[in-house]
Amino acid sequence: MSLVFPHTFVPWFRSVAPYIHAYRGETFVVGMPGELVAAGKLNAFVQDLSILHAMGIKIVLVHGFRPQVAEQLAAKGHASHYSHGLRITDEVTLDCAQEAAGQLRFEIEAAFSQGLPNTPMANATVRVVSGNFLTARPVGIVDGVDFKHSGIVRKVDAAAIQRAIDSGAIVLLSPFGFSPTGEAFNLTMEEVATSAAIALQADKLLFMTEVAGVHEKWDDPTSPIDTELALADAERMLAALPRPTQPTDVAFYLQHCVKACQAGVERSHILPLAVDGALLQEVYTHDGIGTMVVDEKLESLREATPDDVGGIVALIEPFERDGTLVKRDRNEIERDIEAYTVIEHDGVIFGCAALYPYVEARTAEMAALTVSSAVQGQGDGDRILKRIEQRAKAQGLTSIFVLTTRTMHWFIKRGFQPVDPEWLPEERKRKYNRDRRSQVLVKKLV
Incomplete structure (x- = not known):
């Protein structure tokens, strides 16, 4: 027996149509933290990405791997070390990060290859392209702390990524960059996604996060979520917030959204990974879900x-x-x-x-x-x-x-x-x- 009711489905589908037209051919950079995979939500999330891809949206997916690296380090009896909100990457941590990244890329590509009947992936052919699209440099020594193999994005090969997404592929970026001498650097998913969005002048940068968004009163988690935050207001809020040290801090993702909008990305989004279909709700409904930072009022x-x-x-x-x-x-x-x-x-x-x-x-x-x-x-x-x-x-x-x-x-x-x-x-x-x-x-x- 069908559970689709015409009196609700038809009006809903018609209401979605303007967004399908508006976003066809646009470029979205999506940041997916390792926490989403650890929560067992990868398959559902990939299905949502596949729907966006089928609607003609060009997608660059950047994955993180914080919990996976932590798990690898714990298995080896090696402690994680952070400073200034960044992981300090020694030799053991670099090995764990490379191993975690390889495993995650395998799982993500496998998820995009599924085609079971009666799922959103049925009849879908999604090619995933990954490669050495990022050049990096070391963080170096900051306030006396040597970050070793932790790096910062130096350059994004936007032309190569553009050719890949123009061909109909989804580009998958891991948070690794390489120096001209071939040295590997551990990067953050958030910086890679932001840098890629800026280099591509993407239409949207979307972060799946462990938070519901930015609250109207940022220090009161019981206040409503601010669904649309003008860039100027986001800048003022960011200036008043303490430096973030973990992903659940208000400023952690907000700082990257602000940076992207300041550099020409029109819209940056903070979306709750805990909500099933949050990505679809944000893209295809009027008010969305989570918080959107914009450099001008959309209305x-x-x-x-x-x-x-x-x-x-x-x-x-x-x-x-x-x-x-x-x-x-x-x-x-x-x-x-x-x-x-x-x-x-x-x-x-x-x-x-x-x-x-x-x-x-x-x-x-x-x-x-x-x-x-x-x-x-x-x-x-x-x-x-x-x-x-x-x-x-x-x-x-x-x-x-x-x-x-x-x-x-x-x-x-x-x-x-x-x-x-x-x-x-x-x-x-x-x-x-x-x-x-x-x-x-x-x-x-x-």
Whole structure:
């Protein structure tokens, strides 16, 4: 018996479609800590990555191996040593790191090769490419501490990685780099992922982490997660936080997100690995999960351009089908595109309205006010209405009016008053459809 219910699946799948279009061909760098593998979540996570890959997203996967190296060291009776939040890599630790990395790469490649029926990997052919894409240099001696074989990324071979992901492969990077003399250095997953994202000018850098994200009050874990953090706010927060020493510290991943955004990566994400499907939720839902750092506010209220015609058509079409809106021809929208105001989030249009002035009557019609069902109740309609009012005032108009059959109460709550259709300007009155029996509501602009 199928567990897929059309009344929930179909609207959900339609709501996902804008993101599928928006992200096709974009480059995501994903940082996966060794803790995710240790928690037994590798197969499910690889399946989610495979779905992103199937949707046309170019993926660079960077794996970590902190718990795996710790396990190897413990088996050999050798203690782990850290300073300044970095592992000190002596000869024994370097051997353990190389062994852990080899085992993890084997497990990851095996996970991408699975193709069991009735799983997301069925019928998937995912090629994984790895290699010596990283050049490194030693950390050296810091405050008297010799970090030995611990290193820092010197250069990322972005051109070679780009060729690989352009060919349809997923690139897998281990946290190892090599000097021009062939010396190996142990790197951190976080630095490798950040450096790769910057070198590729990736569209997203996503870290799977042991934390739920950044809390609105960073020192209060009971406060809500801040789902969107502007770069300037993240910088201020980072300046106030103590230096991180472990992955669960607030600043540990935040510092890398800030660095990436400062260097041109538009969006960096901190996602909870404990939540099944967190990666899919972040990429394919409006509000996501975890915390996203952005170098500008993703929500943009602006006047429409010809490039927005397709997005407006897709937005209003469901409301035309159910009779909420009068059907508009695409050519009509294209012709009148300068009349439209849109609100977009992450490149996807979620709301619109058009302003048609009647200058002699000093009024204007606000038409096609629409907010996607995915974000209704979040104030987008009010923001669009305010912008339309501002546009009308700028043209010297004293009122705006709407014609509606179903949303009369919404407008009345916002200062509109019902009037007789005879109130309409003569030009608009001639086009009034009396069979539709639309209510006419007017709001005076002060």
